[in-house]
Amino acid sequence: MRSFKALGDFDQQAREFVITDPHTPRPWINYISNGEYAGVVSQTGGGFSWYLDPNQHRINRWAPANYLNDRPGRYIYIRDPETKEVSSGTYAPVNLGERYECRHGLGYSKIKNRYNGIQTTTTFFVPEKERMEIWAVEVKNTTRSPRTVEVYPFLEWHLGVWETELVVRNLTVLMNEGYFNDRLQAIWVSKFPLGNKPWPFHAYFASSLPVEGYDVDYESFIGPAGDYAHPAALAGKGCTNSRVRGGNMVGALKHTLTIPAGETKYFTVLMGLAEQEDEALATIAKYREPAAAEEAFRQTKRMWRSLMDRVMIDTPDADLNNFVNASLKYQVAMNNHWGRSATYYHEGHGEFGFRNTAQDAWGFLPLDSDYARERMILLAKHQRNTGQPMAGWSYVTGTNEGKAPADFPVWLPLLVSAYVKETGDFKILEKVIPYYDGGSDTLYQHVCKAMQFLQDRAKSERGLPLMGTQDWNDAFDRTGIGGKGESVWLGMGLCLGLKMLEELAQQLGDQPTVEECRQRYDAMRSLINQYAWAGDRYVYAFNDKGEPVGSPVNVEGNCQLNSQTWAILAGIPDAEQLPKVLHHIDHTLATPYGPVLFAPPYTKYNADLGRITAFAPGTKENAAIFIHGGAFKIMMDYSLGRAEEAYKTMRQIIPNASDKDIDIYKAEPYVFPEYVVGPGNPRYGEGAFTWLTGSADWFFIAVIQKMLGVQPSFDGLRIDPCIPAAWPEARISRRFRGARYDIRILNPDHVSRGVREIKVDGELLKGDVLPIFRDHSVHSIEVILGVG
Structure with a gap:
């Protein structure tokens, strides 16, 4: 067995993951983002960038198989003018x-490579409030x-x-135009209208060094064979000063540096978008100055550090500390910035979905409640006046008016309730927000209507919720397509x-809604127990033919x-049913990597269920170890006070477990994947589809609110830790x-749960809810667990 530490490790003080060997089993990537402009950067400079929507405003090229070949990217070629030997500053x-x-790091990646006496260090980042990046x-x-x-x-x-x-790349490249703009002293590229729809930007590629040569034509620089490792131009005399009108385009600039022994030359490379040449001129001039960059x-760095420092943990588990204190929170932030699109694995469709946005904002609340508030209001605006949410939206193309997945209404109450508990802002419930299709209501009524719609x-x-095109498990996409299929899981979500x-209604004194x-x-609850209890487990769904899914x-x-864990989260099983449900969670579905989404996997395609049965066994939703499902299971464990079982699953699913x-896991050891390949597949144990997953949101909340027990409530912070007894x-x-x-x-008594006393600034507290201070000061809290 080889630990990830053979390839890199956390630098906790710097909040960085440091990779010391470029030959990682998969590209290990990072995000550079200000929420509007973003890029993905691999450990050797691979990746791509976009603005607002990674489908509509993609800037540099990326191939769907990039997670295997990690080409192309952002590169700094270094050539010795005497020997003509070529290396790369990004390896x-x-x-x-x-x-x-x-x-x-948080908001940046820094790659250092030394070869033949020349060491190149390149820091990639996106400045705040700019639509450009700096190298x-x-x-x-x-x-x-x-x-x-x-x-x-x-x-x-x-x-x-x-x-x-x-x-149709064969056609779209014919709409390209690019050349060296003498006024900007930069490469200036654009795209002619496609379908009478102009692309609204120009892109530029500039440097703070004098430009001695350039290339825009792909074949002139790379060559017809397309070998990035051996560019044709660098095998010859260098850049050819090519331009393009109708062809594949690159950006390549030539500079010559003479560097005294032991000294360093610093310069900036600037890539970004502008609507007009004057805008580009001002931005380029600003960041050509080293001091400004x-x-x-x-x-x-300050912005990200300040945000991440709002919650910090220190436990006896160093792996958990390393993961939570930097990269997990940053993963939650990137979920909020980009939803579920634009990774090395996902297609980059550019839309935000209602479910994902609600969960992401919920997970981000402890770090940035103002941002979460904006997302919450945006979600309410993407709701029909019937209470049904819209399918999704893009910053560029607007709202998707197609049919939304059936579970979307469940997630607004989760976010709104959590927001009020976090902030104490009850007035937000009175805010009048328009519906997408006309009319308006208070935020509180938006929540009521979401529940009423379901x-x-x-x-x-x-009387069970209809499955529609899908519920949380998107891959059951034919289970209810005929309009009759039922989602038992969604009934549990409705109960929650x-x-x-x-709770909200009780706080507002709205007794009719409480009742x-x-x-x-x-x-x-009665309907679920009547129709979905299968003797020792809960059925997940019924398809359009009335056949059960997830039944013996x-x-x-x-x-x-999920139909077992959510049943418990929603309080569905009685005392006789609960042990049977837990037996399946703890045994039938257990693996060393965490619980599988279901068992056994589907091996034959079933048109009455959908694409879930087309995926290879153990991949995606077909019985993979879905980390989101594992996080649900952890939350369920804590709801029952099962500290040891929850912690065991945490250790199984964290990416940096020692x-x-x-060599089996392969994926980045500093962020969650969407899933780990499950049993029944030769790649069992491999992490896949990393970064943008709601698993990070749920795990973060589980650690700080359930394990460490610091729980926002309407009255303040309630303290109820549930930790391993050995701690x-x-x-x-x-x-x-x-x-x-x-x-x-x-x-001191090595218990898992039970608060004996709490002291606030040295004074004994009555009860378990901490005072609300609002004094911008630091308060010392001592919590003693034990009996008595």
């Missing part, structure tokens, strides 16, 4: 290096003699709609949503994780309603 694509390091480059002569080298910053342009280019980098408009003849709405929620909850009568997929074999103590520091709470949890 790839030439793949020559004697000393290498990549530091993936801050340092070239150091590590020898004892002066050196002259040629430096060639390089990228390959895409420009515009990514999906269209994939299908350096200050922008400092601001980026109960009254989207139910079957038996009703509990949250009941209605209780009655409807009891009715749905099924040969495949007969035990489903007992993971990185002698743990700490958490977090901001809450205008103050910082430094909380130390002591466990």
Whole structure:
């Protein structure tokens, strides 16, 4: 077994993951983003960038198989003018290096590579409130003699709609135009209208160094064979000063540096978008100045550090600390910036979905409640006046008016309830927000209507929620396509949503809604137990033919994780049913990597269920170890006070667990994948589809609110830790309603749960809810667990 530490490790103080070997089993990537402009950067410079929507405004090229070949990217070619030997400052694509390091940080990636006495360090980042990125480059002569080298910053342009280019690239490249703009002293590229729809931007590629040569034509620089490791231009005389009108485009600039022994030359490379030439001129002029670029980098680091520092943990588990204190929170932030599109694995469609946005904002609440508030209001605006949410939206193309997945209404109560508990802002419930299709209502009524839609408009003849095109499990996409299929899981989600709405109504003194929620909850719980209890487990769904999914009568997929965990979260099983449900969770569905989404996997295609049965066994939703499902399971464990079982699953699913074999796991050890390949597949244990997954949101909340027990409530922070009994103590520091709470949890009796006493600034507290200070001060909290 080989640990990930053979390839890199966390630098906790710097909040970076440091990769020391470029030959990772998969590209290990990072995001550079300000929420509007973003890029993905691999450990060797691979990746791509976009603005607002990764489908509509893709800037540089990326191929769907990029997670395997990691080409192309952002490169700095280095050529010795005497020997003509070529290397790369980012290691790839030439793949020559004697000393290498990549530091993936919060909002930046820094790649250092030394070869033949020349060390290049390139820091990639996106300044705040700009639609561009900066490559801050340092070239150091590590020898004892002066050196002259040629430096060639390089990228390959895409420009515009990514999906269209994939299908008809032979046509779309004929709309390209690019040349060297003398006024800007930069490469200036654009795309002529496609379907009478102009692409609204020009893109530029500039440097702070004098430009001695350039290329825009792909074949002139790379060559017809398309070998990034051996560009044709660098095998010859260098750049050819080519331009393009109708062809594949690159950006390549030539600079010559003469560097005294032991000294370093610094310059910036600038890539971005502008609507007009004057806009580009101002931005390029600003960041050609080293001081401006350096200050922008400092601001980026300060902003991210300030945000991430709002919650910090310190437990006896160093792996958990490393993961939570930096990369997990940053993963939650990137979920909020980009939903589920634009990774090395996902297609980059560019839309935000209602479910994902709600979960992401919920997970981000402890870090940035103002941002979460904006997303919450945006979600309410994307709701019809019936209470049904819209399918999704893009910053560029607007709202998707297609049919939304059936579960979308469940997620608004989750976010609104959590927001009020986090902030204490009850007035937000009175805010009048328009519906997408006309009319308006208070936010509170938006929540009420979401629940009413599920109960009254989207139910079957038996009273269970209709599956529609899909519920949370998108891959059951034919299970209810005929309009009769039922989602039992969604009935459980409805019960949970009703509990949250009941809480809100109670706080507002809305007694009729309180009573209605209780009655409807009891009715749905009864229906679920009547139709979906299969003797020892809960059925997940019924297809259009009325056949059960996740039942003992099924040969495949007969035990489903989510319908067991959510049943418990919603309080569905009674005392006799609960042990049977837990037995399946703890045994039938258990693996060393965490629980599978269901068992056994589907091996034959079933048109009555959908694409879930087309996926290879153990991949995606077909019985993979879906990390989101594992996070649901952890939350369920904590709801029952099962500290040891929850912690065991945490250790199984965290990406940096010290007992993971990185040659099997392959994926980044610092962020969650969407899933780990499950049993029944030869790739069992491999992480896949990393970064943009709601698993990060749920896990983050589970750690800080359930394990460490610091729970926002309407009245303040409620303290109820549920930690492994072996832990002698743990700490958490977090901001809450205008103050910082430094909380130390002591466990002298080695129990898992049960608060014996709480002291606030040395004074004994009555009860378990901390005072609300709003004084912008730090308050010391001591929590002692134990009996008595």
